[in-house]
Amino acid sequence: MSQLAFSNLSKAFGSFKVFDGLSLAAEAGEIVVIFGSSGTGKTFLLRLIAGVEEPTTGTIEIGGRDVTEIPPEQRNVGMAFQNFALFPHMSARENIASPLRAAHADEATVESGVSRVAKLLKIDHVLGHAPRELSNGQKQRTALARALAAEPRILLLDDPLRNVDAKLRFEMRLELPRLLRQSGATVLYVTQDYKEAMALADRIAVLAGGRFVQVGTPEEIYMAPSTLGVAKLFGDPSINTLETRLSADGMWVAIRGKDIRIDKAAKLGGREVILGVRPEAVALTQSQVGLPATVMAVTPLNERVVLLLESDGGWEFLASLPSAAADIPEPNTRLSVTFAAEGVHLFDPTTGERLHG
Amino acid sequence: MRKALPYLLSLPALLMCIGILIPFFTAVYYSMLRYRLNLPAMKGFIWFDNYINFFTDPKFWNTLKISLIYAGLTVVLELILGLVIALLLQKRSRVNNFVSILLLLPLMTAPALAALMWKLMTNPNFGILSYLVSLIGFPDMKWGSDPSTALFTVVLVDMWVYTPFMMILLLAGLRSLPTAPFEAAALDGVPRSFVFFRITLPMLMPYLLTATLFRLLDSIQQFDIIYAMTQGGPGDKLLVFQVQAYLDFFQATNVGRSAALMIILWAITYFLSNIFIKQWLKLRERAHGAA
Amino acid sequence: MDHTSTFERILRGILLALVVLFFMFPIFWILLMSFQTNESILRMPPSVFFTPTFDNYIALVTGEMRTAAGSLQLNFMQNLWNSVLLSTTSVAVALVLGVPAAYAFARFKFRLGEDIAFTLLSFRFAPPLLVLLPLSLYFKSLGLTNTYIGLIWVYQLICLPLILWIVRGYFEDLSPDIEHAHRIAGYSWFQTFRKIAVPLALPGIAAAGLLAFIFSWNNFVFALVLASADKQPVTVGALAFVTASGIQYGQIAAAIVMSVIPTFVLAMFAQRYLVEGLSLGAVKG
Numbered sequence: 001m002s003q004l005a006f007s008n009l010s011k012a013f014g015s016f017k018v019f020d021g022l023s024l025a026a027e028a029g030e031i032v033v034i035f036g037s038s039g040t041g042k043t044f045l046l047r048l049i050a051g052v053e054e055p056t057t058g059t060i061e062i063g064g065r066d067v068t069e070i071p072p073e074q075r076n077v078g079m080a081f082q083n084f085a086l087f088p089h090m091s092a093r094e095n096i097a098s099p100l101r102a103a104h105a106d107e108a109t110v111e112s113g114v115s116r117v118a119k120l121l122k123i124d125h126v127l128g129h130a131p132r133e134l135s136n137g138q139k140q141r142t143a144l145a146r147a148l149a150a151e152p153r154i155l156l157l158d159d160p161l162r163n164v165d166a167k168l169r170f171e172m173r174l175e176l177p178r179l180l181r182q183s184g185a186t187v188l189y190v191t192q193d194y195k196e197a198m199a200l201a202d203r204i205a206v207l208a209g210g211r212f213v214q215v216g217t218p219e220e221i222y223m224a225p226s227t228l229g230v231a232k233l234f235g236d237p238s239i240n241t242l243e244t245r246l247s248a249d250g251m252w253v254a255i256r257g258k259d260i261r262i263d264k265a266a267k268l269g270g271r272e273v274i275l276g277v278r279p280e281a282v283a284l285t286q287s288q289v290g291l292p293a294t295v296m297a298v299t300p301l302n303e304r305v306v307l308l309l310e311s312d313g314g315w316e317f318l319a320s321l322p323s324a325a326a327d328i329p330e331p332n333t334r335l336s337v338t339f340a341a342e343g344v345h346l347f348d349p350t351t352g353e354r355l356h357g
Numbered sequence: 358m359r360k361a362l363p364y365l366l367s368l369p370a371l372l373m374c375i376g377i378l379i380p381f382f383t384a385v386y387y388s389m390l391r392y393r394l395n396l397p398a399m400k401g402f403i404w405f406d407n408y409i410n411f412f413t414d415p416k417f418w419n420t421l422k423i424s425l426i427y428a429g430l431t432v433v434l435e436l437i438l439g440l441v442i443a444l445l446l447q448k449r450s451r452v453n454n455f456v457s458i459l460l461l462l463p464l465m466t467a468p469a470l471a472a473l474m475w476k477l478m479t480n481p482n483f484g485i486l487s488y489l490v491s492l493i494g495f496p497d498m499k500w501g502s503d504p505s506t507a508l509f510t511v512v513l514v515d516m517w518v519y520t521p522f523m524m525i526l527l528l529a530g531l532r533s534l535p536t537a538p539f540e541a542a543a544l545d546g547v548p549r550s551f552v553f554f555r556i557t558l559p560m561l562m563p564y565l566l567t568a569t570l571f572r573l574l575d576s577i578q579q580f581d582i583i584y585a586m587t588q589g590g591p592g593d594k595l596l597v598f599q600v601q602a603y604l605d606f607f608q609a610t611n612v613g614r615s616a617a618l619m620i621i622l623w624a625i626t627y628f629l630s631n632i633f634i635k636q637w638l639k640l641r642e643r644a645h646g647a648a
Numbered sequence: 649m650d651h652t653s654t655f656e657r658i659l660r661g662i663l664l665a666l667v668v669l670f671f672m673f674p675i676f677w678i679l680l681m682s683f684q685t686n687e688s689i690l691r692m693p694p695s696v697f698f699t700p701t702f703d704n705y706i707a708l709v710t711g712e713m714r715t716a717a718g719s720l721q722l723n724f725m726q727n728l729w730n731s732v733l734l735s736t737t738s739v740a741v742a743l744v745l746g747v748p749a750a751y752a753f754a755r756f757k758f759r760l761g762e763d764i765a766f767t768l769l770s771f772r773f774a775p776p777l778l779v780l781l782p783l784s785l786y787f788k789s790l791g792l793t794n795t796y797i798g799l800i801w802v803y804q805l806i807c808l809p810l811i812l813w814i815v816r817g818y819f820e821d822l823s824p825d826i827e828h829a830h831r832i833a834g835y836s837w838f839q840t841f842r843k844i845a846v847p848l849a850l851p852g853i854a855a856a857g858l859l860a861f862i863f864s865w866n867n868f869v870f871a872l873v874l875a876s877a878d879k880q881p882v883t884v885g886a887l888a889f890v891t892a893s894g895i896q897y898g899q900i901a902a903a904i905v906m907s908v909i910p911t912f913v914l915a916m917f918a919q920r921y922l923v924e925g926l927s928l929g930a931v932k933g
Contacts, residue, residue: 052828072831085825102834366752369745374767383782465911467866469883483690574773581868619778630773
């Protein structure tokens with residue numbers, strides 16, 4: 001039995017549909033990241049599950065109980081808002097204590113509950129402060145502590161790292177998975193940062209156009225994106241694309257006049273496709289088997305180096321190599337490239353759907 | 358229950374609406390009656406005769422004229438005076454803040470009581486103002502009881518009470534203006550008069566318009582000051598709409614005429630308030646945009 | 649920095665002095681009158697030098713006025729009490745009813761709410777007698793004429809729309825997420841309203857309540873139409889007092905002073921709220 005399940009969830013404002021038939025089931029302790037670009041309604045989905053908004057159609061179940069008609073205070077969920085939404089007229093302690101007090105816990109339980117999460121989140125020294133006296137990072141931790149305090153079965157986190165500085169974001173990205181595992185709650189985590197999604201998620205649900213276009217483990221999403229859109233959302237730098245045609249046997253693809261071997265399924269032979277090549281899948285060789293190209297620019301990016309290449313036919317694409325790689329070529333170097341099969345994806349030019357398994 | 362909540366909460370407001378709308382429609386109905394409380398036998402439905410009669414009724418035209426003059430005079434004078442005071446107090450300083458608090462006091466005075474205060478000060482026998490004007494060549498000034506000065510007197514009281522209101526709104530407007538254009542103009546050595554007429558006034562215009570319409574709506578319905586000061590007299594000099602309707606109702610007990618007068622005044626204020634609300638929403642949007 | 653500054657400063661000073669003189673003099677003068685005997689008031693030319701007396705106030709408070717012709721009963725203290733009772737009760741009722749309604753208008757976007765808000769707004773500027781005159785006939789048949797209940801009821805016409813408009817604006821400015829967070833933390837709608845929405849909108853509620861109190865206190869026409877002497881507030885009572893006492897000018901002045909003191913005191917102590925309420929009341933809410 002899933003801890004959290006919603007099915008066929010839709011929300012419309014007049015003729016404008018925010019969602020159209022969203023369904024998902026998550027197990028106890030599972031971390032599901034709701035991923036999508038801004039404006040796709042990720043936050044709204046969390047509000048629906050929390051019960052502060054009502055769906056037009058569909059049902060929400062928590063622990064097997066239908067809660068669609070049940071008000072938020074009876075749903076046993078915790079939520080951390082992107083803008084923190086701390087109660088400005090209460091101290092950090094009272095903010096964190098509020099879910100415990102709502103459950104009519106006695107003073108000792110409240111006290112121990114607050115200090116437990118405060119220690120966990122390293123804010124025990126600012127509990128007496130009012131929200132306006134806290135730094136953004138402390139606000140964010142207080143909001144998180146408040147969501148965790150009553151040990152809810154469902155934890156809804158709305159882009160909690162969005163409004164904190166880069167250093168803290170980096171730290172929290174490392175800390176959060178442990179913290180969330182410890183809580184044992186089923187977590188819905190909203191973000192538009194794919195690295196955050198990959199780092200935290202057991203499963204990722206990609207939201208676009210009011211639907212889940214793909215739900216799967218981070219590996220599945222990355223290795224087998226179900227649409228061109230999903231492929232573009234995951235990966236930095238983004239996947240290289242080219243509209244082209246497969247050879248009759250499906251083994252070769254034409255790149256601006258040069259046929260390149262990609263070893264894909266024969267049943268797709270002869271059709272128009274969008275070729276997607278992850279920059280990490282581009283391999284440089286000196287031999288003549290690959291696609292001849294010229295290095296246009298070289299840019300370091302974190303632990304990798306990104307190369308801008310131009311094929312002889314004039315197709316510009318990116319390659320991403322580990323910084324540690326032995327020989328990073330200089331600009332204007334002539335070389336040829338091959339594509340690693342697992343980083344090559346084919347999509348339908350009109351629908352953008354993935355064409356192979 | 359969840360769905361019913363908003364309706365439950367707004368029930369008092371709904372009842373209030375009904376409480377306003379029932380008398381309103383009753384007034385509309387009365388305005389089409391021949392209805393005198395002292396002559397109940399004459400009561401009858403006469404459609405728009407009460408309104409039609411107004412066309413040939415010099416008393417009505419007098420009421421309309423006096424109301425418009427009163428409203429126009431008070432609003433224009435208060436606007437100018439209020440703007441001047443707001444400009445004087447624009448800079449935040451201890452003195453200016455103190456003065457702006459002091460100026461709240463007339464506004465806090467009930468208009469009816471303000472009229473009594475001025476009545477005491479303009480008493481021909483011992484009033485300080487009567488004494489002061491006698492020193493500058495106006496002996497025996499009768500103020501509110503003299504047909505030639507009655508309007509002047511009540512306008513003065515109205516100004517005393519309501520100019521601070523204009524001032525507060527315009528001061529809030531002035532202080533909310535962006536400072537950049539003024540700094541730029543000061544750097545460029547632009548003449549002050551140019552700054553005032555080409556920068557300050559246009560930028561203040563929404564506030565001026567809102568304040569003017571707001572006061573106009575109030576002033577055309579003035580009752581308290583005039584009634585407390587002169588009860589509409591001397592003669593018919595100050596029989597503005599509401600005073601006339603009050604007297605029609607309680608003295609002449611002519612309910613039909615009184616109701617018709619009120620409906621006409623309502624139509625005028627409805628027209629003005631529609632303009633006002635549009636203007637006010639615009640300003641509100643702007644205030645929100647700035648925040 | 650600018651060469652006209654000395655001249656300009658003097659001019660500004662003079663203008664400001666004139667402004668203060670015009671607006672403060674009547675208050676100052678009535679205050680002086682209230683401490684004078686009739687003889688001293690009637691002396692010409694008027695003078696600020698006199699032997700102050702509290703007789704006027706004593707007469708008002710004891711309700712007995714001794715004149716050469718004998719003693720006269722005054723019920724000014726009754727008027728003052730009526731003002732206190734009517735204004736405070738009306739504002740209290742309006743707050744209890746209006747704040748939740750304002751919250752409903754701000755938080756739940758629903759058709760009826762919009763309609764009510766629109767109706768109240770469009771009648772906000774309607775002439776009071778339009779509603780009062782028919783109401784006076786209804787009141788007669790309902791037996792509400794000259795009752796506190798009836799007056800408090802019509803005073804809602806002043807208080808309730810004011811509170812609805814100003815407080816609604818304040819609620820709309822609050823982030824709904826804070827309330828959502830509180831609901832999710834496990835509190836019912838009403839607890840969230842009481843512990844989050846109301847405390848956070850308190851400045852607005854205070855401003856609206858203050859303004860409603862002042863408007864109620866200063867109201868004249870409602871009680872003039874619907875109440876007789878024993879239920880009338882100071883505004884109407886003072887006018888009747890003038891007619892009744894005729895020439896007791898010192899007592900009239902003292903009555904005026906006592907009638908304006910509550911609103912003056914409120915204005916002094918809460919002027920920040922007041923200015924906010926006034927400008928919001930007109931500009932915003």
